[in-house]
Amino acid sequence: MASxxxxxxxxxxxxxxxxxxCVILENEFVKPGKGQAFNRVKxxxxxxxxxxxxxxxxxxxxxxxxxxxxDMEYLYTDxxxxxxxxxxxxxxxxxADAKAVGDTLKWLKEQDVYTVTLYNGSPLSVTxxxxxxxxVVDTDPGMKGDTAQGGSKPATLSxxxxxxxxxxxxxxxVLKVDTRSGEYVNRVKSS
Amino acid sequence: xxxxAQWQPRASLSALKSRADQLTWLRGFFARRGVLEVETPVLGxxxxxxxxxDGVPAELTPVAGAPGEGWLQTSPEYHMKRLLxxxxxxxxxxxxxxRDGERGGRHNPEFSLLEWYRPGFTDVDLMAEVSDLVVxxxxxxxPQVLRYREALLQFAGLDPFVATDxxxxxxxxxxxxxxxxxxxxxxxxxxxxxxxxxxxxLAGVGPVFITGYPQSQAALARVSVQDGVAQAHRFxxxxxxxxLCNGYWExxxxxxxxxxxxxxxxxxxxxxxPVMAIDESFMxxxxxxxxxxxxxxxxLDRLLMLKLGTSDISDVLAFPLEIA
Numbered sequence: 001m002a003s004x005x006x007x008x009x010x011x012x013x014x015x016x017x018x019x020x021x022c023v024i025l026e027n028e029f030v031k032p033g034k035g036q037a038f039n040r041v042k043x044x045x046x047x048x049x050x051x052x053x054x055x056x057x058x059x060x061x062x063x064x065x066x067x068x069x070x071d072m073e074y075l076y077t078d079x080x081x082x083x084x085x086x087x088x089x090x091x092x093x094x095x096a097d098a099k100a101v102g103d104t105l106k107w108l109k110e111q112d113v114y115t116v117t118l119y120n121g122s123p124l125s126v127t128x129x130x131x132x133x134x135x136v137v138d139t140d141p142g143m144k145g146d147t148a149q150g151g152s153k154p155a156t157l158s159x160x161x162x163x164x165x166x167x168x169x170x171x172x173x174v175l176k177v178d179t180r181s182g183e184y185v186n187r188v189k190s191s
Numbered sequence: 192x193x194x195x196a197q198w199q200p201r202a203s204l205s206a207l208k209s210r211a212d213q214l215t216w217l218r219g220f221f222a223r224r225g226v227l228e229v230e231t232p233v234l235g236x237x238x239x240x241x242x243x244x245d246g247v248p249a250e251l252t253p254v255a256g257a258p259g260e261g262w263l264q265t266s267p268e269y270h271m272k273r274l275l276x277x278x279x280x281x282x283x284x285x286x287x288x289x290r291d292g293e294r295g296g297r298h299n300p301e302f303s304l305l306e307w308y309r310p311g312f313t314d315v316d317l318m319a320e321v322s323d324l325v326v327x328x329x330x331x332x333x334p335q336v337l338r339y340r341e342a343l344l345q346f347a348g349l350d351p352f353v354a355t356d357x358x359x360x361x362x363x364x365x366x367x368x369x370x371x372x373x374x375x376x377x378x379x380x381x382x383x384x385x386x387x388x389x390x391x392x393l394a395g396v397g398p399v400f401i402t403g404y405p406q407s408q409a410a411l412a413r414v415s416v417q418d419g420v421a422q423a424h425r426f427x428x429x430x431x432x433x434x435l436c437n438g439y440w441e442x443x444x445x446x447x448x449x450x451x452x453x454x455x456x457x458x459x460x461x462x463x464x465p466v467m468a469i470d471e472s473f474m475x476x477x478x479x480x481x482x483x484x485x486x487x488x489x490x491l492d493r494l495l496m497l498k499l500g501t502s503d504i505s506d507v508l509a510f511p512l513e514i515a
Contacts, residue, residue, distance in 0.1 A: 028296070029296070034410055
């Protein structure tokens with residue numbers, strides 16, 4: 001297994017720390033006067049999603065983690081696993097468990113493409129695209145002509161996600177939603 | 192990004208103009224004080240023994256009288272001291288120096304060092320001259336003086352001359368695993384506290400000299416007993432928490448110098464680093480007699496960072512390592 005010395009640390013590098021795969025977020029090189037150099041490193045543990053801060057003596061090294069991000073189409077769920085398929089033409093499928101799918105569950109729509117992070121060949125996490133387009137399946141009746149007004153109401157989308165939308169939105173409309181903030185962006189088309 | 196896409200300089204044109212202004216100003220400063228500008232080799236036959244400094248090795252075609260290997264210098268110190276021993280009088284140099292593996296917000300492996308030596312000066316005399324230079328160029332407040340011991344007491348809560356190894360190591364376990372701390376040793380622990388607690392705190396106290404380093408961190412400074420403890424006549428200047436220079440009341444005792452070089456190499460061997468040959472030309476110059484003097488090396492890129500108010504060294508370098 002390859003390893004990386006502190007000199008090679010950079011944001012995005014995937015390494016093993018305490019047996020868990022981590023991604024390096026920040027790497028600060030510090031060295032006082034003529035003394036010992038250190039690397040002050042922020043990492044996100046990809047298993048727990050916690051951010052760790054660790055210090056290494058410059059020149060220490062960490063093993064690389066076999067972690068890769070792949071574009072995959074969401075196919076279906078059998079209740080226990082959510083099945084994804086590589087979009088590279090290989091049709092290779094990967095089952096992700098509830099822990100890997102996590103909060104992305106509320107943005108999962110069949111045939112849409114997600115980033116699946118594989119660790120040692122198994123799905124570790126699923127990240128939605130920044131924007132998804134989903135249909136409104138439930139909301140209070142729309143108020144026509146109220147487009148300029150402020151005010152909002154909750155709307156339930158086809159995936160189960162609930163977002164705040166303007167009062168004029170009606171059932172059956174397709175909305176563009178920002179998955180990072182969970183906020184409504186605009187209407188894609190009218191029903 | 193491909194190399195072809197990165198041809199443009201990183202520093203702005205105005206930063207490059209400030210760099211030129213800085214050089215002109217510094218040369219005027221030393222001309223007025225009668226200090227001679229010198230140039231010594233960037234490529235030397237020897238590297239340094241210091242366990243925390245790695246030079247960049249160079250391969251050469253051997254020529255008569257010179258081997259086929261050399262080192263890009265980590266500082267012009269040994270060559271300048273040979274000039275002093277030869278009777279140069281006060282000298283300064285603007286040198287390009289190299290330190291392998293050092294890259295960060297305040298480090299680039301190749302950087303500009305202003306180094307100067309003052310025969311007849313003590314560390315206290317030279318600190319005053321450094322103050323004149325830094326205050327004159329930056330327009331900052333005149334630096335105060337804080338003893339290393341006081342700085343550690345105040346900002347790390349322990350006395351570096353009294354704390355046991357165990358107490359020091361305990362303190363460092365806030366950031367390091369116990370087995371990492373074991374491998375650090377006493378000075379490594381002190382360096383960690385300096386970087387993590389003292390330096391950031393110094394950012395809030397105005398320009399300040401730290402002086403009176405532990406004997407084990409004397410490097411090429413002379414040592415004397417003060418307040419009952421052996422302390423090095425070494426100083427560093429911090430401005431806004433940025434370490435700007437490192438100076439010594441220089442060691443002139445050849446025997447003591449050789450013992451320190453040998454101790455450096457023992458440390459290198461312990462930490463698995465290559466042992467470095469001692470520069471016998473430098474040793475011979477010390478034996479011939481180097482005048483009593485004080486010397487200091489000041490990072491010019493950092494001085495410019497402070498002048499321009501940036502915290503990233505890349506802002507003041509035309510071509511930092513990644514695009515050099």
